[in-house]
Amino acid sequence: MRRLSYRHALREAFDEELARDPMVVLMGEEVAQYNGAYKVTEGLWAKWGDKRIIDTPISEAGFIGMGVGASMLGIRPVMELMFWSFYTVAWDQIINNAGMVRYMSGGLINCPIVLRGPANGGTNVGATHSHTPENIMASFPGMKCVCPSNAYDAKGLMKAAIRDNDPVMFMESTVLYGQEWEVPENSELPDGELFIPLGVADVKREGTDVSLISHGRAVNTCLEAARILEEEHGISCEVVDLRTIRPLDEETIFESVRKTHRAVCVDENKPFCAVSSQIAASISLHCFDDLDAPVQRIGSLDAPAFYSPPIEKLQLPYPDVVVAKVLGMF
Amino acid sequence: MAKTATAPLKYADAPINASMTAEQKIKLYTDICRIRRFEQIALKFYNAGKMGGFLHLYIGQESVAAGCASLMGENDHMITAYRDHGHALAVGMGMNECMAELYGKKTGCSKGKGGSMHYFAPDKNYWGGHGIVGGQTPLGTGLAFGLKYKGLTGCAMAFLGDGAVNQGAFHESLNLAALFELPVIFIIENNGYSMGTSQKRSSAYPSCLAERAVAYDMAWEQFNGEDIYEVRAKVQTAIERAHKQSKPTLLEVATYRYTGHSVADANHKKYRTKEEIERYEKEHDPINIWRGHLVREGVLTEAQAKEIDQAAFKEAEAAADFADSSPYPDPSEIFDDVYWEVDNQTEAGQTGRHFFND
Structure with a gap:
């Protein structure tokens, strides 16, 4: 089978959705003529032109709000945040307008909008550019939140996100x-x-001794940890990739934990009210009698992102941390 | 703040006004009476403890919303901030659903989920009703973007107060509107006070607030909002600019609110004088001014005007009865209207967990 980069897979999703629905429009800083700050939208402006692929000024509150307003009229904007970290300057537009206008209008309005961009640490860009706000976005009812861990999921989930009639982060x-x-x-x-529906988790590796429950890049950390644990310690890990944070596929999580009787929730959030906090609480409530050990959590170390490259590497979960945590459960 | 209209007749002669029928003029008189009576009754029952939250009254500013709404065609849209009752009634929302929303009732326009600041009627091209100062201006810009994207000839009127002009989101909207040549009309309803802070104490500006449009290479105009003829003449020019050239306009309309920022604004007679309020009520009241025009023109007699006003009063009282006797929403409705996909029971709405209480 052909291999595709994560960015190329996303680009294919955009291209296919642009072709399928004339209401789909891509907007953001440098997405058109510059071909995308991270080249995710490369070539799309040349193919689709000014109407469908639009460069915006550096003006997140303005252009995100503009996209939300357009979505109320039935346009389906796919808005790029060059970094998800910039969500803070568009907070009111994202949360109060995209997230709550449906509710406050008693269901008269909906916002079929996608806000997308990279949300990760680990690239030595300092605390302002290293936010992972999936826990924050998923905490608002009305929002949906998706965190693909690989190119295949990224393409399938993006197509579902664009077709969804609610705001998808x-x-x-x-x-x-x-x-x-x-x-x-x-x-x-x-x-x-x-096409991968939102709200369906995926077991990325089957196992019998412990469930590693994760999303986004941390899934890859878990897969590497699982390999080490199998090869060096004879421990069989099941890796559950949430794929979507909200809606959340709890059944797949519970099924896995009922099989393995142990769970470690791994993500790159800061630990206070992380996605892992929610998952751990749900497992404790619904799988209490199935557990042979307390649910464990691994997040990034609880301080703003460190700039210094070797130190930042240690701040985010890496395979050895997962391995050590799992070994401590047996 | 309102200035004395110097040449009102000139505006009556503007083509958009000269072509008005008597029925249209009387309809506008009815509209502004209905807005005022609705709010007076709302205030009465707010003070009687029938409503929660805030109540931002529009009394004194009625000519602006009614004048603008009277110009709206099929593809013209409106969005405003939290002082939204006047615009809602002006675009044709019913008193019953609006009053019931204040009472937090199931029969409210937002099913009791929005309250005073959050009225919406997309079927009437009315997009709210927004609580965060200035936060609606990017949405209005987006409505205009949507119209242009769809190739429709229309415009979006985005209202804001003079207190909103210093919000970043508004300036970002001005830039986007001018840059992308969007058919949006930003309408500053300048009532002189951003809550308790006067214009001079809150804004730096050259001759007026609208002149800030110069910085964005945008057309602008400042005018008096107490006379519907003037409102219609000026706003029509901006609508034509939007329709024919797909270009934005920034308008600043001098107006005045008789009551406080909200009913909870206990200081509103301290940061301005009683005499100032009385002077406006006496000399600049938009309902009196419009009635004066219509009586002089022979469109309406004083007796007919009184009948219209009394009917508006009775309608508002009946709306309060309707609201009072309507049921509260059922607690089970808490989970409705959160997700479109869930409400419509689509596959996407039934895949995965959407709500997390247990």
Whole structure:
């Protein structure tokens, strides 16, 4: 099967959705003529032109709000935040307007908008550019939040996000953009396209002794930890990739924990009210009698992102940390 | 703040006004009476403890919303901030659903989920009703973007107060509107006070607030909002600019609110004088001015005007009865209207967990 980078897979999703629905429009800083700050939208402006691929000024509150307003009229904007970290300057537009206008209007309005961009640490860009706000976005009812861990999921989930009629916060990773995974051609697929519904988790590796529950880049950390644990310690890990934070596929999590009886929730959030906090609480409530050990959590170390490259590396979860945590449970 | 209209007749002669029928003029008189009576009754029952939250009254400013709404065609849209009752009634929302929303009732326009600051009627091209100062201006810009994207000839009127002009989101909207040549009309309803802070104490500006448009290479105008003829003449020019050239305009309309920033604004007679309020009520009241025009023109007699006003009063009282006797929402409705996909029971709405209480 062909291999595709994460950014290329996203680009294919945009291209296919631009072709499918004339209401789909891509907007953001440098997405058009510059071909994208991270080259995710490369070539799309040349193909689709000024109407469908639009460069915006550096004006997040303004252009995100503009996209929200357009979505109320039935346009389907896919808005790039060059970094998800910039969500703070568009907070009111994202939370109060995209997230709450449906509720406050008693269901008269909906916002079919996608906000997307990289949301990760680990690239030595300092605390302001290293936010992972999936826990924050998912804490607002009305929002949906997606964090793909690989190119295949990124493409399928992006297509679902664009077709969704609610606001979807789509979080990518600059660390993953250049990495490649197997992504089938549409002609190889039974439905003729790659489409992954929101709210469906995926077991990325089957195992019997402990469940590693994760999303986004941390899934890859867990897969590497699982390899080490299997090969060096004979411990069989099941890796559950949440894929979507909200809606959340709790059943797949619970099924896995009921099988392995142990759970470690791994993400790159800061630990206070992280995604892992929510998952740990749900597991404790619904799988209490199945657990042989307390649910463990691993997040990034609880301080703003460190700039210094070797130190930042230690601040985010890495395979050895997961390995050590799992070994401590047996 | 309102200035004395110097040449009102000139505006009556503007083509958009000269072509008005008597019925249209009477309809506008009815509209402004209905807005005022609705709010007076709302205030009465707010003070009687029938409503929660805030109540930002529009009394004194009625000519602006009514004048603008009277110009709206099929693809013209409106969005405003939290002082939104006047605009809502002006675009044709019913008193019953608006009053019931204040009472927090199931029959309210937002099913009791929005309250005073959050009225919406997309079927009437009315997009709210927004609580955060200036936060609606990017949305208005987006409505204009949507119109242009769809190739429709229309405009979006985005209202804001004079207190909103210093919000970053507003300036970002001005830049985007001018840069992308969007058919949006930003309408500053300048009532002189951003809550308790006067214009001079809150804004730096050259001759007026609207002149800030110069910095964005945008057309602008300042005018008096107490006379519907003037409102219609000036706003129509901006609408034509939007329709024919797809270009934005920044308008500043001098107006005045008789009551406080909200009913909770206990200081509103301290940061301005009683005499100032009385002078406006006496000399600049938009309802009196419009009635004066219509009586002079022979469109309406004083007796007919009184009948219209009394009917508006009765309608507002009946709306309060309707609201009072309507049921509260059922607690089960808390989870409705959060997600479109859930409400519509689509596959996406039934995949994965959307709510997390247990």
